[in-house]
Amino acid sequence: MSWVVRGPWRWGVGIAVGIAALWLVLWVGSSEAWAVQQAAITGAPVTAWWIWPVALLVLTFVMGILAALGGVGGGVLFVPIVSGFFPFHLDFVRGCGLLVALSGALAAGPGFLKMNLASLRLAIPVALIASACAIFGAMIGLALPTNVVQTALGATILGIVVIMMVARKSEFPDVREADHLSSILRIHGVYREASLGQTIDWKIHRTIPGLLLFVVIGVMAGMFGLGAGWANVPVLNLVMGAPLKVSVATSKFLLSITDTSAAWVYLNQGCVIPMMVVPSLVGIMLGSFIGVRLLRTAKPRVVRHVVIGLLLFSGAKAITKGLGLPFFF
Amino acid sequence: MGTIVMPKALMRRRSDDEQLLYASILEVGVYLGLVVLLVTFALYVSGAVAPSVPLRELPGYWHLSVHDYLEATNVEHLHHEHVITGWAWISVIGKGDYLNFLGIVLLAGVTIVCYLGIIPTLARKHDRVYATMAAIEVLVLTLAASGVLAVGH
Numbered sequence: 001m002s003w004v005v006r007g008p009w010r011w012g013v014g015i016a017v018g019i020a021a022l023w024l025v026l027w028v029g030s031s032e033a034w035a036v037q038q039a040a041i042t043g044a045p046v047t048a049w050w051i052w053p054v055a056l057l058v059l060t061f062v063m064g065i066l067a068a069l070g071g072v073g074g075g076v077l078f079v080p081i082v083s084g085f086f087p088f089h090l091d092f093v094r095g096c097g098l099l100v101a102l103s104g105a106l107a108a109g110p111g112f113l114k115m116n117l118a119s120l121r122l123a124i125p126v127a128l129i130a131s132a133c134a135i136f137g138a139m140i141g142l143a144l145p146t147n148v149v150q151t152a153l154g155a156t157i158l159g160i161v162v163i164m165m166v167a168r169k170s171e172f173p174d175v176r177e178a179d180h181l182s183s184i185l186r187i188h189g190v191y192r193e194a195s196l197g198q199t200i201d202w203k204i205h206r207t208i209p210g211l212l213l214f215v216v217i218g219v220m221a222g223m224f225g226l227g228a229g230w231a232n233v234p235v236l237n238l239v240m241g242a243p244l245k246v247s248v249a250t251s252k253f254l255l256s257i258t259d260t261s262a263a264w265v266y267l268n269q270g271c272v273i274p275m276m277v278v279p280s281l282v283g284i285m286l287g288s289f290i291g292v293r294l295l296r297t298a299k300p301r302v303v304r305h306v307v308i309g310l311l312l313f314s315g316a317k318a319i320t321k322g323l324g325l326p327f328f329f
Numbered sequence: 330m331g332t333i334v335m336p337k338a339l340m341r342r343r344s345d346d347e348q349l350l351y352a353s354i355l356e357v358g359v360y361l362g363l364v365v366l367l368v369t370f371a372l373y374v375s376g377a378v379a380p381s382v383p384l385r386e387l388p389g390y391w392h393l394s395v396h397d398y399l400e401a402t403n404v405e406h407l408h409h410e411h412v413i414t415g416w417a418w419i420s421v422i423g424k425g426d427y428l429n430f431l432g433i434v435l436l437a438g439v440t441i442v443c444y445l446g447i448i449p450t451l452a453r454k455h456d457r458v459y460a461t462m463a464a465i466e467v468l469v470l471t472l473a474a475s476g477v478l479a480v481g482h
Contacts, residue, residue, distance in 0.1 A: 049384045087388070091395040103436055106359045113352035120348040120447075124462050132469050139478060146394065185458065256355075257466070260440045264473035267430075267437060268415045271395045274429035275387055278370040281363075 049275075052086070057279040060100070064287015069294060070307030072164075073227030073255065074284040075101030077307070080157045080314035083150065084321055088276060090146050090153075094225025095271030096280055098263040101227025103281050104288060105255035116191045117249035122204065122242065125185060126250075127257035129211055130218035130228070134258050137222025138265035151322030153224045157315030160230045161308055167234045175241035178203040191246065202243050210240040222262035227255045346454075347447040354446045358439030366432025373425035380425035381406050415476030441470045 063077045079097040083090045112118035141149055178188065188203040204210075213235045221228040232251035236242045242250065266272065320326065372378045382390065382402050390398050399412035407413065413421060421427045444467045451460035472478065 049387050052388065087392045089392055089394050089398070092391060092398075099433065099436070103359075103363075106355065106362075106436060106439065110352040110356035110359070113348050113355070116345065116348075120351055121459070124459055124466070128462050128466050128469070131466065131473075135469070135473050135478060142395075257440050257470075260437055261470055261473040263437050264470070265478060267433065268474075268476040268478070269395055270399045270412070270414045272430070272433060273387075273391055274370060274373060274426050274433070275384070276391070277433065278366060278429065281366070 053275055053279040055086070056082070056276060057283040060280045060283030061287040061290075064284040064289075065291040065294065066287075066303065066307055066310070067284070068288045068291025069303040072307055073101050073229040073252075074104050074288070075225065075227035075259075076157070076160060076230055077310060077314070078280065078284070079225050080153060080318045081310070083153070084314050084317035088273075090150055091142070091266075091269075091271045092273050092276060094141065095263070095266035095269075096273070096276045097225035097227075098259050098266055099272070099277050100280050100284050101255055102259040102263050104284060105227065105252050105259065107285065108249075109253045109256050112249040112253055115249075116189065117245055118253035119187070119189045119242075119246060119250050121185065121187050121189070122236070122246075122250050123254050123257070125187075126211065126214050126236075127254055130214045130221070130254065130258040131261035133215050133218025134222035134262040135265055137219035137224075138262040139222075140219070141223035141225070142265070142269055142271075147322045147324065149223070149322075150318050154315045154318030154320075154322055156220060156224060156226075157311050157318060161311045161315065163230060163234065164304070164308055164311075167238065169233075169244055170237060171244045172200065172202075173237065173241040173243065175203050175205050177205065179205045179207050181207040189246065191243075193245070200243060202246060204240045204242055206239055206241065210235055213239060218258055221255075221258055222265070225262070225266070227259060229255060347450045347459075350450055351443045351447050354443045355439060358435065358442060362432050362435035362439060364432075365435055366429065369425075369428045369432055373429055376425075378423070378425035378428055381421060382426060438474065441467055441474065444470070 059081070060074070060078065063074055063081070067074045067077055075097045078100050079093055082088060082096070083093040086093070088096075109118065113120065182188070182204045185207075187207070188201070190199055190201050192198075193200045213231075217228045217231045217235065220226065220231070229248075229251050232254055233244075233247050236247035236250055237244050373380060374384070383406075390402055393401060399414065403409055403412045407421065409417075409421075411417070413427070418427045418430045422431070444463050448460055448463050448467075451463060
């Protein structure tokens, strides 16, 4: 008899173990955060320094798996959860969140570009707008009081939950005719759809409204230190009419440009603590690596519900923390 | 004199040139950045290169806002004339914690190099609109990287 759990139970057990690990880290984080606050008040010695990098490594590893399976970037889970339950100041969490989202995007970029799934011609105009706006977003975020940003972050996370719950996805949107601007810019492409064994020709429409939406997306990405895959994909897919796979890949690649501009602002302000950044990057990359491998057998709907649950939880925590209200956890 | 009509497939192949070039530069930059990041972190954590803020004391600072963190660590450990912001980390690169900025800066800077790399290809193809957009993007990212855009609470 083997101890290995097989069949549909495997997923239930896997997710339960993941949530338990996440809860454990959050619980430890929450308790330790309280201990650090008490230590600051009483002057008592602070807990061993290494507990934090290890906790971050474990947390980001689980996040990496859930993010890959749930179809979200790492930053959107990282910022609300770490700022809500760990003792790090929001300034450093946002800087680290941007670097987490950036490194994931940088790592995925070459593969997506070579496979022709990410389109450089689509990304260049969009990235120009989003990256310029992300700089302003980062400056606004760093200039505002922390409690205001924390509350707005919570509200944004809850808004993302709504988008994730209601936004439909269209595998191959019906774009009858490319609009004038996308024709001038020659934004179109072709890729091999392995699941259908077909070559897909694609073009886009509604380019101007799409580009205008990236003004808002860029500001929010910079302001909260979030990767903006949650917003990029619906705009590229549903508004501009790019096929879903092209939208997902181009969105991931876009983050490598948008987050770069905002990351520089945080970096230059000193919002980077290597002891936070490196374990987080390693954890999220290892987790994503495992997550992508699990994707073949995963039940996306279940994982998606777990991710939505986590976002609801961390969004509520961010709002209560920002407003100085008690939270049940 | 007739117009030469380029086959659609060939047109797409040509439009892929800058995309493949971008991907190649990005790939090298990311690997380099990650290797440097991991090596410098190992030097930092192992104590091979002493940090400005001792590891044991770090938890006493990271709950502070960035402004207070920089002030406190400067007063108690670095003793510099000004707090370390912008590119001033280069002046303290001999400290284990700031040594890690090398890898971070490589990762944050690789996109600028990628854009610079594709501008000649776009220009050669007389794709003036995209060459201009790529040049503006380089300016935007360089402005962000320059540290000129200072903010504070």
